[in-house]
Amino acid sequence: MNVVAYTLLLALVGVERIAELVVSRRHLVWARRRGGTEYGSGHYPWMVAAHVGLLGGALLEAWLLGRPFIPFLGWPMLGLAVLAQGLRWWCIATLGKQWNIRVIIVPNLPLVNEGPYRWLRHPNYVAVVVEGIALPLVHTCWLTASLFTVVNLALLRTRVKVENAALAQASDTGRARRC
Template sequence: MLSDLIGLPQIIALLVLLQRGAEELYSARNTRALIAAGAKEAGRSYYPVVATTHLAWIASIFFLIPASASASYLLAAIYIALQGVRYWVISTLGRFWTHRIFTLEGAPVTLRGPYRYLRHPNYAVTIAETFLLPAVFGALAVGVIMGAVWTAVLAYKIELEDEALSVRRAHSEQAVATQRTEI
């Protein structure tokens, strides 16, 4: 019976897939514009690992959580609030937000919005939601396993990103320090 296979966890997994698909369209548009402006990509060969991990997380929710799993509305509300933080990150980066790592020489590194508080808020959100969404349905093991995988994948992506942005970050931090001394 279809109701034994498709329940709220599967519907949510499909909605997350649609959400991330829409984000991919936005990312692709920004990527094209950045390349046209002369941006260089770092870690290109690593991107398939990131994309596969993301799809594996969504698939784990779809296939490993029973259709009959009940939901914690408190955890669901926290997950939804976390999406607000996710879109705060995306809107803060604006045209510079992509799924991949691009750097545009001379462009300042963003130090506003959530970047005032964390160097990599996008990845903090990703790791938090990876643990949280399966927990909404009581699938703690799925959250822990996929969270551990995502943490390892993103730790390396952060290394790649920090290396790619190091020169721009130094210039941005120097500009901020100069502004503070002029005030």
């Protein structure tokens, strides 16, 4: 895979992120019409910045530092990145209108325990962690993979605390859903 093909891959992931934003916005409107409440909005802009940084950092590192594609690393990492996308969209499909990139609790909705949520409490974040490592390493962008992983883990620590607290509060009041 040459750097132009890698750039196309990153662009496709960027388009996928825009699709997520569109879906999330529709779901936010749906949730607010049903009395949904947002939790932890302060960390949201930082998460957006980190994900933009992941794509931009990988692109810049590949081009400016001339990172090579090494097949024995790149192909498995591409496979992991594709699997992470599959897991992400499985989460989105499982949650339906309850899925959002923000932490939104809608009254009187049951906690989702189907799909990947049967086995993991936060499967979407597993996808994010895997993708954050794998996508840059497709083209040996180890600086981006390392920096994003550190930043992302700090953000996810906050995000999971916020989400767990919101879900616990919702469960106590009879309203719950998953992110």
